[in-house]
Amino acid sequence: MRSGHVQSIWPSLFRSVEVQAPEPEVLPTDDSDELHLDWYRQGSDRLAVLSHGLEGHSRRPYIQGLARALLREGWDVLAWNFRSCGGVMNHQPRFYHSGATGDLDCVVRHGLAQGYDTLGLAGFSMGGNLTLLYLAEQSEQIDSRICGGIAFSVPCDLAGSADTLARPSRKIYMQRFLRDLKVKMEEKSRKFPDLIDTAGFDNIQTFHEFDDRFTAPLHGFSDAQDYWANCSALGRLKDIRVPALMVNAQDDPFLSARCFPSDPSVLGAHARVEFPKWGGHVGFVDQAGGGYYWSERRAVRHFASLLR
Structure with missing residues (x-):
């Protein structure tokens, strides 16, 4: 499967993961909204918090695959859904975005309040950007x-990744994202007609247009460029103060060239990067891994190193 497109599409179509049934929980937020969580508990003293990607959810195969791998290694797992994801629409006009670290912080604090001695984070795609940005914002505190x-598969350069996905060769991905987002925005428009107008939505073809019209104004940014500039993890990697690993496949069809940083002045002292030749976007399919994909085995090794 040495094709970035095949690696990206295959797991969504053909992968099924058998893992113990999660315990659902609804976590209230300070702004009268709620986050929907999936707990996988086995009495461990350490917890892994997993964040999914754009228009994903906590029961996607890549989340459940990593949950299964970490459970085998003795971790408890908490997989959470961004606002509006997981099949339940949230209550506020806002939904989720690449820099919504306040929600991740809410989940992390809730997890730590259960009495865990150790907590690690893992994220995929947009959830990966969110994870790295969160660690950077925590910094010395x-x-x-x-x-x-x-x-x-981190689009740590949001503007560049938006440009990459705007290419004609990436149209199949953009159409799927916009199809799913249209359903959500129409539901929000019915609930908040004075704030959200979806007339002409079908004319939107790129994230630049979608984020300009919806994401930016609903979340306090002036436009898409302002949103991308403030929420890209790339410029904040140097602020991270705990071991953090970003793994981006070189054949990822979603990522721009700037999503492969190597300059120590950009990475800082604690962020490391690996750029395997193959893997696509949230793919890393490995049929010789005993049922575990390469990314899951890599994550297990990294989490083990964090404990040491």
Whole structure:
């Protein structure tokens, strides 16, 4: 499967993961909204918090695959859904975005409140950007129980990734994202007609247009460029103060060239990067891995190193 497109599409179509049934929980937020969580508990003293990608949810195969791998290694797992994801629309006009670290912080604090001694984070795609940005924002004030994190297929340069996905060759991906987002925005428009107008939505072809019209104004940004500039993890990697690993495949069809940083002045002292030749976007399919994909085995090794 040495094709970035095949690697990206295959797991969504053909992968099924058998893992123990999660315990659902609804977590209230300070702004009268709620986050929907999936707990996988086995009495461990350490917890892994998993963040999905754009228009994903906590029961996607890549989330459940990593949950299964970490459970086998003795971790409890908490997979959470961004606002409006997981099949339940949230209550507020806002939904989710690449820099919504306040919601991740809410989940992390809730997890630590359960009495865990150690907490690690993992994220995929947009959830990977969110994970790295969160660790950077915590910086010197980070809770000593947070041991580090790993992020796969990270569009850490949001503007560049938006440009990449605007290419004609990426139309199949953009159409799927916009199809799913249209359903959500129409539901929000019915609930908040004075704030959200979806007339002409079918004319939107790119994230630049979608984020200009919806994401930016609903979340306090002036436009798409302002949103991307403030929420890209790339410029904040140097602020991370715990071991953090970003893994981006070189054949990822979603990522721009700037999503492969190597300059120590950009990475800082604690962020590391790996750029395997193959893997696509949130793919890393490996049929010789005993049922575990390459990304899951890599994450397990990284989490083990955090404990050491």
